[in-house]
Amino acid sequence: MESLTLLFFVVEVNFRKLFKLRGLFNSKHMRPASFSVFRPLSLKEAVGVLSENDDAKVLAGGQSLIPMMKLRVFSPPKLVSLQRVKEIQPKISDEGGYISINSLTTYEDIAHNGDIRQKLPALAKAAGEVADQQIRNRGTIGGNVCHGDSAANLGVTLLALGATLVIEGVRGERKAGIDGFHTGPFSVALEHDEVVKRFEVPYDNSSKQTFMKISKTATTWPMASVAVNISVSGSTVAKARIALGVAGPTVLRAHRAEAYLEGKSLSADVVAKAAELAVDGLNPPSDIHADSEYRAHLLKVLTRRSLESLEV
Numbered sequence: 001m002e003s004l005t006l007l008f009f010v011v012e013v014n015f016r017k018l019f020k021l022r023g024l025f026n027s028k029h030m031r032p033a034s035f036s037v038f039r040p041l042s043l044k045e046a047v048g049v050l051s052e053n054d055d056a057k058v059l060a061g062g063q064s065l066i067p068m069m070k071l072r073v074f075s076p077p078k079l080v081s082l083q084r085v086k087e088i089q090p091k092i093s094d095e096g097g098y099i100s101i102n103s104l105t106t107y108e109d110i111a112h113n114g115d116i117r118q119k120l121p122a123l124a125k126a127a128g129e130v131a132d133q134q135i136r137n138r139g140t141i142g143g144n145v146c147h148g149d150s151a152a153n154l155g156v157t158l159l160a161l162g163a164t165l166v167i168e169g170v171r172g173e174r175k176a177g178i179d180g181f182h183t184g185p186f187s188v189a190l191e192h193d194e195v196v197k198r199f200e201v202p203y204d205n206s207s208k209q210t211f212m213k214i215s216k217t218a219t220t221w222p223m224a225s226v227a228v229n230i231s232v233s234g235s236t237v238a239k240a241r242i243a244l245g246v247a248g249p250t251v252l253r254a255h256r257a258e259a260y261l262e263g264k265s266l267s268a269d270v271v272a273k274a275a276e277l278a279v280d281g282l283n284p285p286s287d288i289h290a291d292s293e294y295r296a297h298l299l300k301v302l303t304r305r306s307l308e309s310l311e312v
């Protein structure tokens with residue numbers, strides 16, 4: 001009898017939770033304002049639609065844009081879905097010296113690809129640690145970088161890896177380095193009619209790299225993240241790139257730490273000094289998850305741990 005009462009209690013509580021949740025979803029703010037969708041089949045068609053519709057917005061995996069539209073943070077009246085565009089369908093290929101990744105390639109594709117796991121392990125790790133399985137199945141590399149969030153796992157990692165973006169617009173194709181692509185909070189250097197086609201990510205057999213983040217739970221956005229990419233010559237650092245996430249308005253490079261590391265061996269003292277330089281003068285944002293000082297501390301710890309983890 002006691003266990004029956006307990007069962008009834010559990011069912012009752014869960015039903016109440018369910019109704020509460022459904023009420024939330026039914027509320028005005030969990031439904032986007034009305035919008036129309038274009039579904040072009042080619043890039044030419046996609047950029048043509050964008051150039052003729054100033055109020056249209058590109059939709060890729062929808063894992064940032066749709067939640068923002070549901071919360072009405074943002075209400076574009078027209079979406080240009082990239083899902084059927086043939087030139088940017090998920091594809092990863094080793095082009096000898098760099099890996100080419102089409103912009104609709106998902107986190108799941110990247111995390112499990114053999115070439116990426118072997119030649120760009122930091123990228124495989126960063127993709128495998130985005131949110132949860134459902135989001136990794138849908139979210140794309142193009143959306144992650146173009147959303148322009150300073151917390152984006154792939155945005156930080158591609159900055160450390162020195163990726164190049166191949167971009168299509170009505171005026172044709174152009175290439176842009178990832179340095180300078182992030183121009184401000186949620187803002188990137190793309191014209192309204194431009195779409196990112198693919199990423200070219202260089203690899204180097206002497207490179208040691210990793211991505212690390214600290215989140216409150218495994219599936220939530222990082223409070224801080226770091227990607228490091230070191231080329232070694234013998235036992236010394238030939239070239240270093242260190243990128244910091246949630247450290248400022250955009251993903252940022254730790255230029256002073258990078259310059260300090262070059263020509264040095266990664267001894268405990270050198271690593272500790274580089275970690276200090278990475279956050280020296282930094283003013284990370286404060287929010288409900290972490291204040292600026294604590295976030296700077298996390299970034300320093302992550303830089304140190306990342307460098308320590310490299311087998312040089």
Ligand SMILES: Cc1cc2nc3c(=O)[nH]c(=O)nc-3n(C[C@H](O)[C@H](O)[C@H](O)COP(=O)(O)OP(=O)(O)OC[C@H]3O[C@@H](n4cnc5c(N)ncnc54)[C@H](O)[C@@H]3O)c2cc1C
Binds near residue numbers: 064129131154
């Ligand atoms: C609960 C939750 C937790 C998350 N946690 C993390 C996390 O820990 N780490 C992380 O990195 N991300 C996280 N995300 C975000 C997720 O990574 C999104 O997938 C990503 O931000 C956007 O990718 P998307 O393909 O879904 O793009 P969309 O949401 O479709 O688009 C995002 C933006 O990019 C633009 N865009 C997309 N593709 C292109 C293109 N090819 N050319 C030009 N512009 C383009 C769109 O116009 C839009 O402005 C989380 C999301 C949710 C909902």
